[in-house]
Amino acid sequence: MSGAQEQATSVLIVEDERIIGFNLRLQLVALGYRVTAVAASGDQALKRIHEQRPDVVLMDIHIDGDMDGIDTAARIPDDWRIPVIYLTAYAEQSTLDRAKTTRPFGYLLKPFSERELHATIQMALERRRVEEALRESEKRLSLALDAADMGCWELELPTRRMVRNIRANSILGLPPEEVAGSWDAFLNRIHEEDRHAVDRAFSQAGFTDQAQVLAFRSVLTNGTVRWLKTRAKRFPSPTNGAAFGDVLAAGDEAKVVGVVQDITEQRAVEDELRKAATVFETTHDGILILDVDMTVLAVNPGYCAMTGYTLAQSRGRPVPMVSAQSADFSASVERALRREGHWRGEIAANHRDGHPLALTVEIAAVKDANGLFAHHVMVITDITAIRQTQRKLQHLAHYDHLTNLPNRLLAAERLEQAIHGAMARQQRIGLLFVDIDHFKTVNDTLGHGVGDQLLCAVAQRLRDTLRPDDTVARLGGDEFMVILEGIDRPETAAGMAEKILAALAVPITLEPHELAMSASIGISLFPENGRTRDDLIRAADTAMYAAKDLGRQGYAFYTPQMTIDAVAFMTSLSDLRRGLERGELVLHYQPQVTLDTGAVVGVEALIRWQHPDRGLLGAYDVIPIAEQSGLIIEIGTWVLRQACRQAQAWRDAGLPALRIAVNVSARQFSSGNLPLLVSSILQDTGLPAEALEIEITESTLQSGYRTIKVAEELQQMGIVLAIDDFGTGYSSLGSLKALPITRLKIDACFIRELPDNDDDKAICDAIIAMAQRLRLEVIAEGVETPAQRAFLRERGCSEAQGYLFHRPMPADAIAALFIDGDHRRATE
């Protein structure tokens, strides 16, 4: 075979009539074609085609065998793309229609000329070349779309058919036939909320030559919703001759060609970016974008509002809050960013106008796509208000709101620290408990406002007296604590106590009052009196009570005996409290008689304690503990009620109307509600007011304006007031005259040595004479001998009480006295 022959177009002839086939071959060769074979049947033809792959097949329709030419052409594989030209002598429509389904490249109606043969073959080859080129271009388009992750679709408007679909199906997640089929099937895949908009945009009226861009959602078969974006343009059908850009008239054949792209991820990123941008713009936190050298690239409005720096003042510069920190700080931030990629901490900084800011700062390093540090993002939160509130709360928790001195909590912490320091330095600490004497009286008489002012003044005096390093704290009420650190000797603590006493002794002016204060100070020493905070506090407290017992206005060092006494006291107190609860307290009554006849005119109620282990205990086992602990208020109330109830019971039992004398302690007397209490007890028991006599000591009446007022109120109620233990106090004649009292009770100590002791005689004479002048009645207590009785009667004392007449006795013994007639006994 020559080279020319090799280049020549190869042709297979399928013709069952030999002579025609032979002539055709001659013609073709003459025209320069190379005839590969002449096949007479379909089977032969297909075999040759497989073996020779000719460029063109000339196929007679009516041939030998089971298959005609059309059937044979239909079996040639599509992808071999071998053009088939039918040769036929007949051209009936049904044959042509059938032939059409095999997409033939031409028809030659027998007989045909050589020119027709050549022209038809050349046209077929040209068409194949064009189709090949188109296929190639579509392939490249498909590759390009693949690379761009896009799909392409083509809608034929009049038929609403999708006539082309390159990758669109995979983007829509659909089987190819669905998209390639109808526009409505395509629409069905679109989210129902977006469907109408898509249909309107691409298939309905109003579509111009402008490209339309639309984002919409499609729903995949598994229910997943994806965001798609399509850009489409309407093109006129090439057949109607309209130019691109012409607005087509209705009915014009036209196509819409579009590309589709899945933008779900892109949209998610955009959403995130949009959110981030919103956060950036609206958050109150400051956000800064910095370059790798920590120079500001951008700041958000939150940063500007927080710091006072504008974007223009910030861009291209370091962050002022960070650059104002120490070099060590910057180094540690850099290190953390390099190692861990972030840093978080709190800094103290300043606003541009200078006011202080407390900020938490978070810096994160941002890497680029190559893994290199590209930026830093800094987020700043203003916690100034939080820190200020914390400081305020801290202050409230640790400082006394009235005096602004450290409170009990802080004092305890400071003492703890002082102990640690003293241990390390082998030093001594002096702990002083300062309790203002009679502060309650100030509160009760002048009111709490003055009391508060006084406490503030005392706090100031203490501060002024002590060194700045010493701690002065208010523990509560009128109690203050002083911690003296690093003192060399106990005498130093004593010296400080004296200084404090002297400072407080200077009268304090609280208009219109001028108050002279005193205090009782207890001192404990570290390490002598305790090595722990609680031990030292306990010791100073105990010592303070000892100072009070010693007469107040002084100081006392702690001694171990104080603890022993305190423990004994606490034991007795709890014993007494239990006794009160269990009803072990009882009253005995000692008759009071007229000296003339010895007749019983009254009784004094005296407390006794029927102790389960110790037997019947006297008033001295009850009253001092009760006084010291404050339990006297409760016990005194019980005594008053019990005595009145008993007195009324005797009356109800037919005994003569006896006066009942009840001892009332100073604390109870000045408690403020005594008149009210007495009034309610009288009302409850039914005892007439004039039957009750209240005995108070001289010192009780001398304790101030308030007690005199109470005495007056009681007198106005009809109650008799007697001054007990008279002569042992310092009542002046003047004051006695002004006081609302009825009776003086000469103290037993002046009676004891009568009539032998001249001093006692003189005192008794004076008291009796003075009482007569002031029209006061007099009773002598502790009368034990007839000589004492004789002396007193002779001097004009009208009544007496003592063992000579009757000892204190239980209530039923008093009743028996009257039944037996002993109450009229005139002892000679």
Ligand SMILES: Nc1nc2c(ncn2[C@@H]2O[C@H](COP(=O)(O)O[C@H]3[C@@H](O)[C@H](n4cnc5c(=O)[nH]c(N)nc54)O[C@@H]3COP(=O)(O)O)[C@@H](O)[C@H]2O)c(=O)[nH]1
């Ligand atoms: N606030 C209260 N004080 C009370 C109450 N009950 C008693 N007291 C006071 O306690 C002090 C001691 O009282 P008491 O031990 O009861 O002694 C009284 C008499 O028993 C005792 N007395 C009476 N006559 C004689 C006597 O001839 N010789 C002698 N040696 N003692 C005698 O004197 C006490 C009565 O004292 P007074 O009240 O001063 O008249 C005492 O101060 C009581 O006041 C109470 O309930 N509340």
